[in-house]
Amino acid sequence: MAWFESHWLSTITFLPAAWAFAGLVIPGTSKGAIKNWTLAGSIVTFLVSLKLYGAFDAAGAEFQLLENAEWIPSLAITYRLGIDGISLWLILLTTFLTPMVILASFNSIESRVKEYYFLLLALETGMLGAFVATDIFLFYVFWEMMLIPMYFLIGIWGGKDRIYAATKFFLYTMVGSLLMLVAIFYLAYQHKLQFGVFSTSIVDLYNLQLASGGFWSVQSLLFLAFALAFAIKVPLFPLHTWLPDAHVQAPTAGSVILAGVLLKMGGYGFIRFAFPLFPQAVTYYQVPFMILGTIAIIYGAWVAMVQPDVKKLVAYSSVSHMGYVILGLFSMNAIGATGSVYQMLNHGVSTGGLFLLVGMIYDRRHTRDISQFGGLAKTMPLFAISLMIMTLSSVALPGTNGFIGEFLILLGAWQAVPGLTVIAALGVVFGAVYMLWLVQRMMFGPITRKENEELTDMSWREIAVMLPLIVAVFAMGIYPQFFFNKMEPSVNRFLARSMPTAMAKARPPTTVAVTEH
């Protein structure tokens, strides 16, 4: 037990993969056993990960639950783990969503079941590894390793154009991350030049002084190499084109994980690496990125509005919602940054929920064409309620989680660039338009098609999938302080680091006061 006490993060990270390997002994024909085994594994992982909430002390050191082991000593690459208040929540989001996507896949995946559940658990290990790594090289390894299971999940169990979508997803991510790898090498080498030893530990790299000023400066180029990798993952306009393809083609579980966790990897990358490592470059690129974020918000919303395919609509709404994350982060103040982190969690819950609901209706009707539906509220009341709640969370109704995130982001962005904020705020309106219009077309009105009359409402299994998400929507909307408490010191520390010294002094990070909602 003593080993576990000092290796919580390794335990949580590798538990799903170990569970998956153990599950390989189950013969591929006993599908039920494989499903239950995998579900059990993900629930155990979630329960173990709850331990992190208690173990993490918000007032304590920057990175906690540290682990440090040699990996490739000759290149000074270490196996170094640790979490702060931001990665804590993203880890919990990951472990929280995984059991639900596994449960949601029970009826929709019937072929090659063993491989499917193996890959899902392997994917969870990859995602958790990226969130706990505090060695930048280790982060990169996990970041790349995540691609492999996701690629197969889309490519094998996806829709008609799954191969195109899977390949596009892989190549987009690969191009961005390879340039980041070069930048990582450069940073490690800079550490050698400045401090005499190679290092890829981010705590060490934070101390680097890099030349800044202008596009061709070292800092600017390195920042762009990192930003490209993360902006593709977020995905930021105009690098978002892989996302609708991947989302639409992926099986439900793939879409949920993609929206819920993988996109967060981009935002997390900005927070953990791109901002603190290159503070001057961030200031230099602040406005361009805020403009791109705003374009993503508006553009994503507009394109979502005209989609005939409900899954594609949700996919474009992701582009819009993740635009807020970028807008908030690049506002460079405590309110915006807190809002962004919160919005990442919200988006995982609400868009994840929407994708799950889309998957449920697709399992029944085998179509995602909005015009095929109408009046479903009569035949599927529980489904309609769930969809309504997720929609309200997505359009940021006060009382739901979405409101807190978007409100803080807009508040933060207003302090930075008021003009853009006005435009971005329009995105909230457009968001309400396309989401509510979607609900209206699918749920209300008369039942126009005979097939829709015999639809069965949500099963107990499906209710079990949705209920935790619905609880999370309200919990995060009504009592956000619970989440902020662990997050705040880390966000402030992140900001203090990410601002050029002079600015940080002139404008000390203010604490967020949002309890009065």
Add this chain to the structure above:
Amino acid sequence: MDSSVIRPELLTLSREALAVLTPYFWVLAGIVITMLLSVMKVMKPKWPVFFVSVAVCIAAAVASAALAGLPPVSLFADMMISDPFSNFFNVIFLVAMALTALVSLRYLDEEKLQYPEYYVLLLLSTFGMMLMASATNLIVIFIALEIMSLSTYVLVGFRRADRRSNEAAMKYFILGSAASAVMLYGAALLYGTTGSLQLSGILNALKTNAAVMSPAFMLGVWLTAIGFLFKVAAAPFHMWMPDVYEGAPVPITGFMTTGIKAASFAAFVRVFHALGYGHGLSEAIQSHIHDILWVCAVLTMAVGNFVALTQTNLKRMLAYSSIAHSGYLLVGLLAAPGNANGYGPVMLYLAAYSIMNLGAFAVLSILAGRGDSGLNLHDLAGLSQRRPWLAFSLAVFLFSMAGIPPTAGFAAKYLMFYSAVQAGEVSLVVISVLCSAVSVYFYLRVLVYMYMHQPVGAPPAPRWSIWAAGTVGAMTVLTLQLGILPSPIIELVRRISASFA
């Protein structure tokens, strides 16, 4: 050195020299025994020849591994040297040879090519490679190159009844001979301008006499380089390779991608080291060699990766991918003097590349139908359902070639690019990683067929043998192991590289 004086002491070997020559003696003994066995008509020579050739390779590999820790020993009046560098490569060649023999056994039976000469030629070729990695004299390098090449020309044409195989052998022979001639001419010019065929003598002349750096010398450098660039199939001297790879029997293709490439790079490293690259001798020669290699590296990576995108035959695709990998290796060569890891990245890359390539070609030789048919992309459709483990292994090898963690190929690539960034070659590294992003596409395409397409028709029954399957399994484990725990081998190549310079 006055050549008219006979110095008998040069012809006797000290006890120390005999000891470090053990691997070479093993292989020579193997060659003699297998040759004798193959002419003895009293029994069917297949099994004895097979076992002898594998056994001597294992014995020689063990001997080389044991010798790798010893300090360098100069042999035959400085004609060759046994040092950790040469022993490292010897292990690669010998393991490649042994595995090729294992994979070939069933393959040759199926193709009705089970002639004992096959193993003799393989051993001869291996012997040539070992000499190449240890030669320190331009003439010996040339002889070694010819021993290696001539045996390989025959092996490429081993499928006598197949026109493609004949064409490949002919093409390889003619172009290879031309390249050898060019290289020999380069060696003559180097000798003429420096007065020495010894690599150390050339370097000495460069260091002591600035007048050596004449246009004739530079021409010699160029021509010698072209000889090597041809052998490693660097653009624009790569034209022969796809046809030869496609025409050669599958196991031989695997052997060529690993053995010949590694041997040529080993000799390339020694010669370039001697030609003054990276000694801070003269800015002119430094930048001259640098620029040639830079252009070659970029061309090679671009040609290899972009042309591979359009290939539908796996052997051809891997041939172009092999060209591309030569490009990455040139990056390592180029950056070697400027970073703390020296030639270590090149060595690790060659080792990793040999492992994944031997594995991939072992899979292909199991899958191949009569006359090497059945190796088109669509023949692999649904392989993951028919042969899950074979598909998994091939997937691991392909991910490794694409440089995706956690595989040996990733470890090799990051050590190489990390070192190149330290050497200040940032723009070259950026080009390299973009090229390798391109390569992901065609490696993935194989996976698409194996995992995402449904099987069509009845493909040829795989040619299982315990030997080939064992090879695939061992290479898969090794590929993953080097990817997850690369530290020991990185330590090793760094140490060897440090002792080399």
